[in-house]
Amino acid sequence: DLRSRFDSLLAFPMWEPDDVLLCGLLRKHFADRQLAVSEGVVRRILIHVERSPEAIAAFAARADACALAEKRAITERMVLDLVEREEAR
Numbered sequence: 001d002l003r004s005r006f007d008s009l010l011a012f013p014m015w016e017p018d019d020v021l022l023c024g025l026l027r028k029h030f031a032d033r034q035l036a037v038s039e040g041v042v043r044r045i046l047i048h049v050e051r052s053p054e055a056i057a058a059f060a061a062r063a064d065a066c067a068l069a070e071k072r073a074i075t076e077r078m079v080l081d082l083v084e085r086e087e088a089r
Contacts, residue, residue: 017053022046025053029060030074035067037074044076048083 017025023042030037049059059082066082067074 016051019046022051022053022056026056026060029057030064033060033064035064035074038076040076041074041079044079048079 023046026042026045027037045056045059045063049055062082063074063078066078070078072078
């Protein structure tokens, strides 16, 4: 009985989120934190961070924490510094 129920479920393909979705998600995470970031920062993050909603959310939180700790704006240089730190681990 359980097998027939599973077999009757519709199957549909899952796909990776595209740039538009990830950019929007990243902007929303920064907006929720009341942070303004440039398009260059958003593009730089998408180049270097895993392309998943979870990774995008986690990176936005780390960037916010770093900006607060270092008392500086979130810039492309900061993004690269964070990426380099994570790669060094």
